[in-house]
Amino acid sequence: MESRHNGLLETGIICSLASRSRLRSSPRTSDLVDMVKDLGKRKKLLDFSTASLARELTMQEWEIFKRIAPREFLNQAWQRENKAIIAPNIIRMIGRFNQISYWVATEVLTKQDRKTQVKIIKKFIKTAYICYHLGNFNSMMEILSGLNNISISRLKDTWRQVPEKYKAYFEELEAVMDNQQNFHRYREQLAKREEAREPTLPYFGLFLRYFTYLDDGNPAYGPDKCINIGAMELRLEHVQKVMKYQSIPYNLSRNVHVQNFLNNLHVVEDEDKLYAMSLASQAPSNAHPDQLAPDKVTASAWVELAVVTYAVAYLVLSIVPLVDVTKTRPLPDVAYWLYGLVSPYCLVNVYGMFAGLHDKRWELVVEGSDDGQTDWRRYGFHFKPSRPSHLPLIVTPPTYWPRLDWHLWIIPLSVQKGNPLPPEWYKAFLAGLLKNTPAVLALVQHNPFTDKPPAYIRTRICEYAFAQRGKGRREGDWWVERDLGVYGGELAYDLDNLWTLGIDVTKHLDLPNKDKSGVTSYKVSM
Structure with a gap:
């Protein structure tokens, strides 16, 4: 039933296009004749002009x-089990x-000779450039x-043969979509087209990201429902x-040959297969392992043996340091003796800081309010x-972490x-939020006070632990949050009172105490 419905939609599109083409003969008949002719001759990407492809x-x-x-944007409908029903478009x-992304890669990799690969890359760069000027940022x-x-991107030899002019086009397009300063240049281009009331196809992935952030950071319903x-x-x-972008339609001339070509694309969507094709594409065309010189084979074997030996050692x-970190049962004495022999050379060491991490930790939760009593956001x-539903992020390499966070x-x-x-510095940070x-x-990732700053701000200390598989994860929570108290009191939007943050907060949080087992514990007195 679904395929029949899609077919009706496509038929309706073709008919409406044909009625707009203003040919003296029957447009529908001529289009069908052209499509029948295409059956005997399979057209290729390079057979079409870049302008017709972009259109x-x-x-x-x-x-x-x-x-x-x-309604398709509500509650992240595109990620639910019945997404094909509630968010089909x-x-x-x-x-x-x-x-289309995988098709671009497939078109390049199915061409074995480098000269044709360069032509394909040039074709796509120019097509993307025309899409950019048409305001079609999504296809771009x-x-x-x-x-x-x-x-x-790993086809270095191929990219070296791409003319500098096309590389400049490519870099210009990437600069427009650079995510620095929250896609600043891209937003400028959108604003220009909106002001001129020109048809626009925005980068749709960014809209989905916005709605995801809204659902995670601004729940539609509060704790009191x-x-x-x-x-x-x-x-x-x-x-x-x-809806504003949808209200300004495109009216571009269409080519039935290009339309038929794009409706029957050969696409490889397997990343492993694409990578294997890439490796084969860059391999020397006339090389064979049996034709390698004996001395080169021997040298390669010795290098591999040395690498394997070093890796095993x-x-x-x-x-030894791994066992010390994990506090598992000790190794035989001979292991520590061997480790002692090489330890002066610092070949292997315990990771200096945070060799082990706890499954729970304290976090600051920053909240603002208009009245200082209710509606803390x-x-x-x-x-x-900053909330139980906030997805944990992994930042690599592990030695790097954003300074503020x-x-x-x-x-x-x-x-x-x-x-x-x-x-x-934290007082100054809160003053900036106020x-x-x-x-x-x-x-910050999310500011709940976009229209005007809050009148009050406070910081709570909460204990965060990973949610267990079960109820917490089913409800969409990644963390289990436990409130420990207010840190530094509440700050009114009054610079004269700003430095009251320096008060002693021991009335909110008891400081660490050692129990009989030697484990640090924390008590809360609210």
Whole structure:
């Protein structure tokens, strides 16, 4: 039934296009004749002009985009089990993005000679550039995503032969979609097209990200099951943006040959298979293992043997510090003796800081309010949990951590160690939140006070632990949160009272005590 429905939609599109083409003969008949001719001759990508490809990509995606209903954005419908029913057009947009991205990679990798690969890459770069000038940022991102696939970007010899002019086009498009400063340049381009009332296909993935952030950071319903008006207004604002783009249609000329070609794409969506094709593409065409010189084979074998020997020795030496960190049963004395022989050379060492991490930790939760009594709303941070539903993020390499989020974790540690007073920089940070200072707001992921700054602000210390599989995870929570108390009191939006944050907070949090087992415990007196 679904395929029949899709077929009716496609037929309706073709008929409406044919009626607009204003040919003197029957448009529908001529289109069918052209399609029959195409059956005997399979056209290739290079047979079409870049302008016709860009126009057809735009029109096909516009047909999907204009059908998206506002209700499809609610409650992340595109991620639910019945997503094909409650968000069919969003699912089509997502599927389309993946299909075109993989198609770009497939087209390049199915061409074995380097000269043709260069032609294909040039074709896609120019097509993306035309999409950009048509305001079709979604198709532009699909092509950029395909060309940035690891299986394509690793083709160094091929990319070296791409003319500098096309590389400049490619870099310009990537600069437009750079996510620095929250896609600043991309937003500028959108604003220009909105002001000129030009048709636009925005990068759809960014809309889905916005709605995900809204659902995670601004729940539609509060703890008392009352509707969160502010959160609903934010959702409405983004839905209206989508509807605004849908209200200005594209009216581009279409090519039935290109349309037929794009409807019958050969796409490889298996990353492993694409990578294998990439390896085969870069291999020398006339090389064979039996033709390698004996001395090179011998040298390669010795190198492999040396690497394997070093890796095994390194693994064995690593067992001693690993056992010490995990506090498992001790190793035989001979293991420690061997480790002692090599330890002066610092070949293997215990990771200096945080060799082991606890399954629970204290976190700061920053909240603002208009009256200081009710409706406390939380600020969200990029790389630290601020609510139970906040997805944990992994930052690599492990030696790197964003400075603000790192220090926001250090503050609770200092409280546990007996230092209850907030540092000076934290007071300045809260003052920036009270004034909605742009430089400070740029450091947070979510600001619940977009219209005006809060009148009051406070910081609570909460214990966070990973949610267990079961009820917590089924309800969408990643963390179990336990409130420990208010840190530093509540701050009114009054610079004269700003430094009252320096009060002793021992009346809110008891400092660490050692129990008989020697384990640090914490008591709360509220």
